[in-house]
Amino acid sequence: MDRTITDLYINGKAVPASDGGRFDVLDPATGKVIASVADGTVADAIAAVDAAAAAAAQWAATAPRERAETLRRAFVLMTERAEDLARLITLENGKSLRDARGEMAYAAEFFRWYAEEAVRSAGVVTTAPSGQNRILVVRQPVGVCVLVTPWNFPAAMATRKIGPALAAGCTVVLKPASDTPLTALALAGLLADAGVPAGVVNVVPARRSGEVVSTMLHDPRVRKLSFTGSTEVGRVLLGEAADQVINTSMELGGNAPFLVFADADLDAAVDGAMIAKMRNAGEACTAANRFYVETSVAAEFSRRLAERMSALRLGPGSDENTEVGPLVNEATVSKVDSLVREAVAAGATALVGGRRPSQAGFYYEPTVLCDVRPGSAILHEEIFGPVAPIVTFDDEREAIELANDTEYGLVSYVYTGDLARGLRVSEALEAGMVGLNRGLVSDPAAPFGGVKQSGLGREGGHEGMLDYLESKYIAVQW
Template identity: 65%
Template sequence: MTQTMTSQISFDLKQVPTDLYIAGKWRPGASARRIDVLDPSTGLVISDVADATIEDALDAVQAAYDAGPAWAATAPRKRSEILRRCFELMVERKDMLAELISLENGKALSDAHGEVTYAAEFFRWFSEEAVRLNGEISTAPSGANKIVVQHQPIGVAVLVTPWNFPAAMATRKIAPALAAGCTCVLKPATETPLTAYALAALYAEAGVPDGVVNVITTERSGAVVSKMLHDPRVRKLSFTGSTEVGRKLLHEAADTIISCSMELGGNAPFIVFDDADLDAAIEGAMVAKMRNGGEACTAANRFYVQTGIVEAFSQKLTERMAALTVGAGYSKSTQCGPVINRKALDRIGGLVTDATERGGKVLTGGTALDQDGFYFPPTVIRDVPADAAIANEEIFGPIAALSTFESEDEVIAAANNTEYGLIAYVFTRDLGRGLRVAERLEAGMIGLNRGLASDPAAPFGGVKQSGLGREGAHHGILEFCETKYIAVTW
């Protein structure tokens, strides 16, 4: 293993666990194989982690299953206090966690700090929800009996998370699972496993009992996850990732009728009407597009700008994008870090080339930087045709693709012309128009005059092929519950 460190990192990377975490113990796994972890800012190997086998995964399921009855029987207040302690420890160590995220993910340090704050908040929110999992009592319309409804923990949950938000995508699942009384096996992405292992150690310190949270990394994700989903002890799958992989997992889960929560891909439209506050629209665009360098399922993907404002919007957005400082994620001066790996860099470059060949005009950026690491500069492309790949696929990079529109009906039809429906953004001074358009857009979330909609207290999720179920809010804890009805006569 080649290990290089930067003087800009304030902690010792060797202190971060790199083995599997099963039943409260760190173990190398049944295989001697290891998985290299790269620093996207340099392209160099910085660490390696254990590569779990199917046997390791089943051990993790067993550990979660064994820990389940005691955790489910734990008083809600006790579970709440443990989750609250997880929140407090994450806040106390936010600087270290942010640096770790920047190191293995590449995102700008400011974005990484924002992620830690967001990720920790799920523990605070669900620590409060843990004691408010209320049931219902009502009288049957016939008067024959009472209807008693309880929400009980669903059981062992398999949680599969992506690389783009290695802390938040994990806590958004772990916190409600634990609040509901479930135990879990987390399988983080191999690109960013160190954050998951660092947090596992933190959970143990906060008082999470052995076996309640287990963490495994593997390069054979398909086979390992499939085996867990076919284990009758597993009753829940919560997945965040691409729609393509989500479809496959739904097929796998169907064999054993496992409850599924799926947060899948997006192709978010960002609609700017002529009457929009231009400065607010630009600020919203910078957040919606450049949060995490565009590597987010909620990132604005297709910019639709009404013809009367397109010149001013294009000019201001180009100026702002061109002024961003590109560099190593963990450098304090960086505003846009590298993309995750070489494959992503090449894919983004291909999308830009396709758009320009179809008539799109590059206003800034447009070509990968010739240096170590995986850098693509913030890019604005105008007059992108509807048939360009960049208008139909998730970009997952710092590219803003602009098109124009004339009428409200036209832009709604264009925005809805996709299999995805995660989030949409609308900017207008006319509140009536904004709400009218929001109701007609086929998306699970709308940012109305806002470039950021994510909030642990709000239901996060999409429609169509962007997913099933919701995370966050009270809805999030219900995803990890079975609803039981008891007919009672007294």
Template identity: 75%
Template sequence: MLIRHAHRSERTAELTTWFPHDLVIGGEARAGADGHRFDVVNPATGQRIASVASASVSDGLAAVRAAECALPGWSAVAPRAKAEILRKAFELMCERAEDLAQLIVLENGKSLIDARGEVAYAAEFFRWYSEEAVRLIGSVQTSPSGQNRIVVSHHPIGVSVLVTPWNFPAAMATRKIGPALAAGCTVILKPASDTPLTALAIAEILRQAGVPAGVVNVIPSRSSGAVVSAMLDDPAVRKLSFTGSTEVGRTLLENASRTVVNCSMELGGNAPFLVFGDADLDSAVDGAMIAKMRNGGEACTAANRFYVHASVAEEFGRRLAERMRALRVGDGLGERVELGPLINEGARLKVDSLVAAARDAGASVLTGGESHSGVGFFYPPTVLVDVAPSSPILDEEIFGPVAPIVTFDTDDEAVELANRTEYGLVSYVYTSDLSRGLSVSERLETGMVGLNRGVVSDPAAPFGGFKQSGLGREGGHEGMLEFTESQYIAVNW
């Protein structure tokens, strides 16, 4: 069912005019040096909703200078004072939660249900790191020889470049800004050009919360590669935190190597969802709907490959298709809508081509499988069965509402199929046998495992992957340590 809504121009104006649409550098909103701007488009309607300044290389370097100038003052702010500012930012986000959620729907397309969940999750990073800001704890010990003390302390790593994707425009920003500010760093946020408005809104909230000028700078840009590369070449920049594709991550790591910039990389995923023969199928289908359909499948943590024991595969597929078929698709601002459009036409074409290739290789469609026509970048919830283990749809992120199902017969086969990828971000395992679940989980080559759970993300937990899914961790205490350097002092007393 595709639900369409009329464009709400008055509400759009309300949602997009309480924050600047220019670059935020040194606490000021300014046009780009070359005057270039770009349009932000609603994926559900194809209509322009705002025009945003586009940063040039000189703007990026100006943002680095602003962050560099603000660094000594911010790093010297008492931990409790930093904590109070972050706590205030959390409270302001909660106060504006509905406005932020609707803004995300406008520029990203996700359903309002998903957007509300994202805002709550995003705000929680400010609350979590307001509590962590006062816990940057070092250590003192006696050296093994007994001749001196070993004193270890943690210092802000310095000016940090944060590059965020379009799929979670609020949460990916706060997940990086929160720990960076708690550690005493200043930042330049380069949001995805598909979804810059949420980042600019968060910058305004941080300003209202009391973040000093220059501590948080935001530079949307249509020249992302050149701007980020120039910033990484600036000796003042000491940290890069990137969330995005593995392909772009490799390029950024190469760029960062020129000045040996410390890098945290949250890259691609290809999450397997394993359902064993003893699994509670009601729970497994509920978990599959969360793991697959959170954010419409446009998430690095989305279940990408479903491996189901042959004894329950037909029943699992039938139940999943039934649930997927019942989802209400349409403009995300509708209260009844459960699935919005994909981010752009390129995304829709990619999903369509992957499904077509799977069908050509012998897969059968239980539901969906045909792209919607008309306005908006919609793709129907789709379940595929009889998918060949060598099908291309199993080799890359689908980033859409498509669930391909492959059967297996033994635990060893399930683990082998799950690990048959260069990625290693997250896995999902469903079984009623806790011993089996933990044993299989330990054999999976992923940084996170959802055992009888369809979601793993939590601000208090270390988020990150193995293999080519990234470097470092976000969230938890580890997330703050990513923005620090450890200093060791050998001393006698």
């Protein structure tokens, strides 16, 4: 089928919005319009749920091996089309081609992983302690799922949800971020080419996000919500989901600390910092947001990090030489600039960067701040940009207290040459994931998710498919 879809995708077809509405998608490198996309309405949301509900029983009854082979074909197609999809991501998201290609490899792996997991939805049979009966537990698909994804990883956040949902036997309605709908619509076409039946995957871009998602969450046929986005929106959606007691998975905001102890290999720590901070130009929930460095090595670490950051090439993501592309929109770059200005006004020093360049587009210079005051907003808000604020600490206890001083708990990073300390600190950190002497934690085979205000449930790994299954207990005697 034609992979260029700019309408809604419902029941296997590209269709216009019911009221004919459309919205523009911008290139962050220039601020210019690159496409016009159908703007879904409440009626369109119901039509998508209709399609998903109609396809649900047949897809749930499809043999696990057949579902697995469909996902495997999707992985192969995604790998074959990776370059075109990476360029599409760069066009609507702004990230460098290097980052977009990395996202495509990561995104495709969710289809491969869940192709393998689809045939491993094992139940349990045990004998009741009383000996009177058997306890038989079977796992069944939860039903129609609403998937709400963000703009920062438009392919990977979609496949991380679609993969396990389809593997489990669920049908879905995907509501992508309005900044980046083109990638989601391209994935819909790819999945159709892979053999996903009509109605199993539906995509409804919409500017009226709250109204459209709320309508679906109040439809009794919808039994699952999986959301990736801000904690503020997550709280609202949890309230909405409560009205119909909908199963929810929430991957929310982060405020990741990056701890560097004096006994760490500083070369490795700086390498890890560049990955943890600058992947996708800092526009990631897993991005290192606060750097805590032991006092005796803080100056040297800061110098090395500033040197590496200053060498990064800033420019349009479509340029092969670009290492840092533009941020996604004006609101994002304005927020980053405001946080940096506030920190500097309070006494921080910009070792490198610290301003918006004069060129057109939504750019911000890679920035390293030292002498950041503990109460600065930049340490308590998710930056979502290429800025590394550095604070010093004197001992392990203080480092842990500083790291845990946040309502968030998605991921933390620790660099130390002492394995015992590394494991001890990892256990003490209030985070769902820890990178120990490693700047990258994301892996389709691992359970991804946070604690505290960073979310509920896990995506990826075996746990990721369990989030789309209900356990049914049957008491039986034979």
